[in-house]
Amino acid sequence: MLDLSSSTLTIILIALIFDFSNGLNDSANAIATVISTRVLTPVMALGMAAVLNFLGAYMNTEVAQTIGKDIIDPASVSSNVIIVALSVAAVWNIILTIMGLPISASHALIGGLVGAVMGAPGSHHIHSQGLIKVFLSLLISPPLALGCSLVVMNIIYFLFRNSSATKVNRIFGKLQIISAAFMAYSHGSNDAQKSMGVITMALVAAGYLQTFQVPGWVVFICGLAIALGTAIGGWRVIRTLGVGLMKLKPVHGFGAESSAALVIMGASHFGLPVSTTHVITSSVVGVGSSHRFSAVRWGLASKIIISWVLTLPACIGASAIIQWLISTWNH
Numbered sequence: 001m002l003d004l005s006s007s008t009l010t011i012i013l014i015a016l017i018f019d020f021s022n023g024l025n026d027s028a029n030a031i032a033t034v035i036s037t038r039v040l041t042p043v044m045a046l047g048m049a050a051v052l053n054f055l056g057a058y059m060n061t062e063v064a065q066t067i068g069k070d071i072i073d074p075a076s077v078s079s080n081v082i083i084v085a086l087s088v089a090a091v092w093n094i095i096l097t098i099m100g101l102p103i104s105a106s107h108a109l110i111g112g113l114v115g116a117v118m119g120a121p122g123s124h125h126i127h128s129q130g131l132i133k134v135f136l137s138l139l140i141s142p143p144l145a146l147g148c149s150l151v152v153m154n155i156i157y158f159l160f161r162n163s164s165a166t167k168v169n170r171i172f173g174k175l176q177i178i179s180a181a182f183m184a185y186s187h188g189s190n191d192a193q194k195s196m197g198v199i200t201m202a203l204v205a206a207g208y209l210q211t212f213q214v215p216g217w218v219v220f221i222c223g224l225a226i227a228l229g230t231a232i233g234g235w236r237v238i239r240t241l242g243v244g245l246m247k248l249k250p251v252h253g254f255g256a257e258s259s260a261a262l263v264i265m266g267a268s269h270f271g272l273p274v275s276t277t278h279v280i281t282s283s284v285v286g287v288g289s290s291h292r293f294s295a296v297r298w299g300l301a302s303k304i305i306i307s308w309v310l311t312l313p314a315c316i317g318a319s320a321i322i323q324w325l326i327s328t329w330n331h
Helices: 006-036 042-056 062-070 079-098 105-119 128-159 165-205 216-232 235-244 250-269 276-291 298-330
Strands: none
Touching: 006 042, 006 079, 006 105, 006 165, 006 216, 006 250, 006 276, 042 165, 042 216, 062 128, 062 165, 062 250, 079 105, 079 165, 079 298, 105 128, 105 165, 105 298, 128 250, 128 276, 165 216, 165 250, 165 276, 250 276
């Protein structure tokens, strides 16, 4: 590892805390359904998800490239800006995890970055084209996941229309282990890269790297941090997704997880950071709606949507104000 300055080490530490909090909140994304349907025990599910989160981090670094250099020019950003952005995103993640609400770590991080740059001199260093690409991917992915889960569930209902409920649950009880593993791997492939992108941005900004190329040790520590967060698990969020939104059976868990994983893996392949929370929650809603509209507990769903809507402006506003105060104080 490089001989790093104290400010760069601080960024790495906070990025790993953010990564850990991301795994803590998003552990529900991978295993809430498989626990609620009793296909796997909580310990088995969390262990599987943690390992596959770590392996998923090695899929590619396309999302890290988008986060680290397509939104903000890494050569022109200061360490203070990155520290403020990461701190706001991590605190927001932790607070909402304690409240039991699944949130978008992507919205929190991107909001933190944009707000911190806006609060510091040189907001023109935000790349509007990259920001639009990211916002569009975050906006389109939830309805895409909802639509995908509706299609998947209707195909399943058609194929097994003459089968008994017992037979269907037995078949999909086994298949759901595969879909949960696929979901956990896809989560690591997208979310672990967000911290990789910020750490690599900091290394470029400090002059340790001449080009934006994610080092192997950064991939390892980010994969490990998100895996540890997942292993511990945000139990309140798991209950919200796995039990609160609707009563799930193995066939529903399979439909939601496989649909969400397909959307996330596609996004990771094209370097698009998406909210895995938004994607899996939309898939669960789609699965419930395919059975009957009233199967979804819309009161809880509305609270989750409110937390989604608040995340981006809250993190932009908080990081912009904090960075502006720091810049004013220093001058």
